[in-house]
Amino acid sequence: MPRPKDDxxxxxxxxxxxxxxxxxEELLYTVYEIAxxxxxxxxxxxxxxxxxxxLLDWAxxxxxxxxxxxxxxxxxSDDEPGYYGLKSESTEE
Structure with a gap:
């Protein structure tokens, strides 16, 4: 239920x-680590x-x-999450 800001x-x-x-830039992270x-x-x-x-709701x-x-x-492996990292010149090729 919405609440007034004054609350x-x-x-x-x-x-x-x-x-x-x-x-x-040199590391990859799971969604849990990013969270x-x-x-x-x-x-x-x-x-x-x-x-x-x-925290995952934010990540x-x-x-x-x-x-x-x-x-x-x-x-x-199939029971682990993927990894995310920053795109860089070397990863764009």
């Missing part, structure tokens, strides 16, 4: 990192599964929105 003590700008600000980074956590931070599910649209600036690599 909240403080409102914040809805700013997200750009891929260049968030990701290291942590978007929240200012370390990529390998231990978090509860419920929290991870919420998946971020990946889709920035798809033109990203590359994807196949997962090492």
């Amino acid at each position: 909240f003590e403080e409102l914040y700008p809805c700013d997200f990192y750009t891929p260049e600000e968030l990701l290291d 942590r980074l978007l929240q200012g956590l370390e990529a390998d931070a231990e978090i509860d599964e419920g929290v991870e599910d919420i 998946i649209p971020w990946i889709m929105r920035n798809a033109e600036e990203l590359v994807i690599a196949e997962p090492p």
